[in-house]
Amino acid sequence: MTSASAPVPVEPVQDRGPAGPGGSAGPGPERRGPAVDVAGLGVGRALGFVAPALLLIGAFLVFPAIWTIYIGITNYRLTGVEAVAPSIVGLSNYTKALDDALFHNALWLTLLFVLGSAIIGQNILGFTLAWVMRRTRPAVRRTVEAFVLLAWILPSTVVAYLWVAFFDRDGGTLNGILGTPGTAWLIDYPMACLVIFNTWRGTAFSMMLYSSALQAVPPSQLESARMVGASGWQTLRDVVFPHIRGHVLTNTLLISLWTANDFSPFLLTKGGPNHESETVPVYIYNVALQGGELGYSSAISFLLLIANLLVSLIYLRLLRRRS
Amino acid sequence: MRSLRPYSPAVLGAAALALLTGCLGSSESGSGDQDANRNADATKVELTIGSNSVKGGKNSAGATFVQDVLIPKFVAEQKGKGVDVTVRFQGDGSDDEVYKQKLSLDLSNKSGPDLFNIDGIWVGEFAQAGYIKPLTDTVGDAAKVDDWDGWKQIPEAVQQLGSFEGKRYGVPGGTDGRVLYFNKKLFQQAGLPADWQPKSWDEIIAAGEALKKLPGVTPIQLNAGTAMGEATTMQGVLPLLVGTGTGINPDGKWLGDTPKLRQVLDFYRKIYTTGLGDPVLQREAKGRDKSFAQFAANKIGILLEGDYFWRSVVEPKEGVAKMADRDTAVGYALVPAALPGAGVDGQDFVSMSGGGATAINPNTKFPQQAWELLQFMNSAEMVKASLDGAAKITQRNDVNAEVLAGDPMLNFVATRVLPITQYRPGLAEYPKISAALQQATADVVGGKTTEAAAMAYQKAVEAAAGGKDKVAGN
Numbered sequence: 001m002t003s004a005s006a007p008v009p010v011e012p013v014q015d016r017g018p019a020g021p022g023g024s025a026g027p028g029p030e031r032r033g034p035a036v037d038v039a040g041l042g043v044g045r046a047l048g049f050v051a052p053a054l055l056l057i058g059a060f061l062v063f064p065a066i067w068t069i070y071i072g073i074t075n076y077r078l079t080g081v082e083a084v085a086p087s088i089v090g091l092s093n094y095t096k097a098l099d100d101a102l103f104h105n106a107l108w109l110t111l112l113f114v115l116g117s118a119i120i121g122q123n124i125l126g127f128t129l130a131w132v133m134r135r136t137r138p139a140v141r142r143t144v145e146a147f148v149l150l151a152w153i154l155p156s157t158v159v160a161y162l163w164v165a166f167f168d169r170d171g172g173t174l175n176g177i178l179g180t181p182g183t184a185w186l187i188d189y190p191m192a193c194l195v196i197f198n199t200w201r202g203t204a205f206s207m208m209l210y211s212s213a214l215q216a217v218p219p220s221q222l223e224s225a226r227m228v229g230a231s232g233w234q235t236l237r238d239v240v241f242p243h244i245r246g247h248v249l250t251n252t253l254l255i256s257l258w259t260a261n262d263f264s265p266f267l268l269t270k271g272g273p274n275h276e277s278e279t280v281p282v283y284i285y286n287v288a289l290q291g292g293e294l295g296y297s298s299a300i301s302f303l304l305l306i307a308n309l310l311v312s313l314i315y316l317r318l319l320r321r322r323s
Numbered sequence: 324m325r326s327l328r329p330y331s332p333a334v335l336g337a338a339a340l341a342l343l344t345g346c347l348g349s350s351e352s353g354s355g356d357q358d359a360n361r362n363a364d365a366t367k368v369e370l371t372i373g374s375n376s377v378k379g380g381k382n383s384a385g386a387t388f389v390q391d392v393l394i395p396k397f398v399a400e401q402k403g404k405g406v407d408v409t410v411r412f413q414g415d416g417s418d419d420e421v422y423k424q425k426l427s428l429d430l431s432n433k434s435g436p437d438l439f440n441i442d443g444i445w446v447g448e449f450a451q452a453g454y455i456k457p458l459t460d461t462v463g464d465a466a467k468v469d470d471w472d473g474w475k476q477i478p479e480a481v482q483q484l485g486s487f488e489g490k491r492y493g494v495p496g497g498t499d500g501r502v503l504y505f506n507k508k509l510f511q512q513a514g515l516p517a518d519w520q521p522k523s524w525d526e527i528i529a530a531g532e533a534l535k536k537l538p539g540v541t542p543i544q545l546n547a548g549t550a551m552g553e554a555t556t557m558q559g560v561l562p563l564l565v566g567t568g569t570g571i572n573p574d575g576k577w578l579g580d581t582p583k584l585r586q587v588l589d590f591y592r593k594i595y596t597t598g599l600g601d602p603v604l605q606r607e608a609k610g611r612d613k614s615f616a617q618f619a620a621n622k623i624g625i626l627l628e629g630d631y632f633w634r635s636v637v638e639p640k641e642g643v644a645k646m647a648d649r650d651t652a653v654g655y656a657l658v659p660a661a662l663p664g665a666g667v668d669g670q671d672f673v674s675m676s677g678g679g680a681t682a683i684n685p686n687t688k689f690p691q692q693a694w695e696l697l698q699f700m701n702s703a704e705m706v707k708a709s710l711d712g713a714a715k716i717t718q719r720n721d722v723n724a725e726v727l728a729g730d731p732m733l734n735f736v737a738t739r740v741l742p743i744t745q746y747r748p749g750l751a752e753y754p755k756i757s758a759a760l761q762q763a764t765a766d767v768v769g770g771k772t773t774e775a776a777a778m779a780y781q782k783a784v785e786a787a788a789g790g791k792d793k794v795a796g797n
Contacts, residue, residue: 078424078452079427079445079452079751080451080751083431083454084451084452084453169603170613184603186608187603187607188603270550270608272549272550273548273606273607273769274549274769289424291755292427292448
């Protein structure tokens with residue numbers, strides 16, 4: 001246990017095995033044999049147990065995903081001739097997406113949104129709250145937690161209404177507080193507003209996850225760190241962080257995916273003004289319903305799905321490397 | 324909401340698409356092979372009327388009429404024939420684009436109200452999608468439709484609002500015209516005449532410059548940007564465009580990046596880069612509603628709108644932005660061409676008109692009864708009753724002759740504006756072209772140059788029209 005509290009952790013940079021040219025950084029050398037039938041169920045009964053779950057996954061996850069792929073290769077539209085008789089257009093929706101400046105814009109904004117509100121905003125604010133709350137009186141902690149949780153569990157439409165009122169140009173609360181009448185926050189700084197909004201909205205999850213993670217840090221180590229005169233930052237970096245690294249990874253992955261797929265920006269700005277806050281989910285909605293291009297929007301949905309899968313895969317690899 | 328709902332990407336796809344699509348290309352189960360006389364003799368009938376209006380909100384008067392007058396009267400009339408009818412009103416109070424999306428989704432899944440209002444410009448794309456059918460198909464008997472005596476009272480140009488490729492898909496519900504509204508109180512303060520009538524675009528700008536000197540006043544509101552949707556096209560680009568002498572679809576080709584389009588965009592640029600208009604308002608999600616509220620609060624000098632503005636927005640009793648002193652404070656003038664005589668057909672003044680129609684759902688359970696209700700709704704008696712003392716340019720000549728004399732503004736529209744007005748082409752591509760025009764104005768208001776906006780527009784129109792050869796460019 002003591003190795004974790006070494007002041008300068010040695011970075012295991014070189015232990016990736018033989019770095020052959022073109023060789024993939026494949027899984028470790030340990031062999032995992034085929035699963036043994038530990039429970040003694042037999043294949044038939046085992047299948048019987050998982051069948052309900054598989055059916056549900058098939059009906060609500062796999063089938064819609066395949067359906068999305070199918071629509072994505074057609075020119076299906078909400079109205080007009082192509083609504084009745086769509087034709088297969090192959091990959092042209094995908095080539096169109098590669099060339100679509102608005103799609104690039106949406107990708108870029110999604111990246112900013114995830115980076116600003118999830119990876120930086122929710123992570124840091126959530127951790128800070130958890131860290132600070134750890135030693136406060138239970139009454140204070142519970143009150144703070146209740147308010148943070150409230151932001152998380154209120155329905156989106158209610159929250160969006162409150163934030164629109166907060167940012168509004170005419171008589172908005174923020175302008176009242178700052179004494180800046182007439183500043184149209186949602187028009188002039190749409191992405192900054194969304195980042196702040198989403199940080200506020202989603203911090204609860206990070207806070208709770210980090211609260212429980214911090215309990216796994218042995219108090220004796222924190223005590224020792226204080227004894228040897230480690231500063232707050234050193235304690236965090238060398239004592240706390242090594243214990244919760246896995247939690248940070250899990251948390252970051254989850255909130256990144258949720259944020260990337262989040263639709264509530266639409267409720268605040270509808271993607272406007274002039275596409276300046278049109279993240280990918282909002283873009284998909286606008287293309288599908290405003291523009292009626294269901295085929296094209298399906299293709300983009302599928303691209304988003306691939307992106308999500310890629311992020312998840314990277315995360316799984318990182319987790320496996322750690323263990 | 325975020326982590327409570329497992330937001331797996333596949334679910335996103337599922338929600339967005341599986342719901343919308345139902346079954347692709349399922350044309351064979353359309354109403355073409357349904358019996359038009361199904362349930363014709365039913366004694367218990369249920370019908371639903373869908374409309375983008377709601378009591379106390381959008382088009383409140385229309386919703387009130389349907390719920391409190393039309394439905395009870397129709398029910399009573401049918402009772403006399405021994406038929407027990409229940410009619411439900413499915414009101415909506417959203418932006419027209421949102422209403423259209425909801426309706427298309429309903430219709431694509433073969434549900435939705437039995438009778439519904441649609442904008443005249445949607446008829447083409449709805450018809451192509453099979454969401455609506457020619458009335459003669461739905462009712463089954465051509466004579467039954469064509470012999471309705473109401474058609475004789477509806478002018479040909481107005482009938483076009485419910486028609487596509489020469490076939491009637493619905494009964495139109497009147498038309499409108501566009502004018503420049505101005506606030507006489509602000510005009511007086513700025514030293515401008517109360518009977519203002521600009522003869523060119525420069526005179527509009529000149530009035531704007533005079534109004535600019537008043538503190539806290541936005542001189543001109545000319546709808547721009549994508550957030551306002553069709554309101555940008557109809558109350559902005561198109562009235563200006565016909566003022567340069569061209570339409571959106573001259574000689575069967577869509578307007579591309581031409582000097583006349585650039586002239587329009589330049590005018591936008593002039594207004595929104597020299598402090599004559601409020602560019603932020605054009606970008607707000609609720610910009611149009613806010614512009615109404617600002618006009619009613621004497622903060623906007625000049626505003627281009629349809630007669631809807633007079634009837635339903637600044638109307639003193641039921642408007643969404645009431646002005647108690649509307650009759651004395653709000654002036655109106657014809658929209659001038661860019662220069663005298665430069666308008667379409669050499670006109671000095673121009674306007675654009677539109678309107679909606681009521682169509683029958685091809686998948687209604689009761690097509691015959693729906694057609695009866697549609698006729699009843701558009702009878703002289705009911706059209707008159709729908710006005711409830713107020714005036715409106717209705718679809719029927721006989722009613723117009725009676726009611727318009729009582730309202731000087733609407734009389735002005737009927738006698739001075741309608742003779743010089745233009746209609747939008749009833750083509751399925753129109754909404755896409757319109758969206759491209761909105762984007763072009765959004766670009767200009769957002770600070771792009773006219774050239775950049777016009778070039779991007781050309782590209783968008785080529786994609787929307789389906790080829791370069793369908794666009795009249797430079």
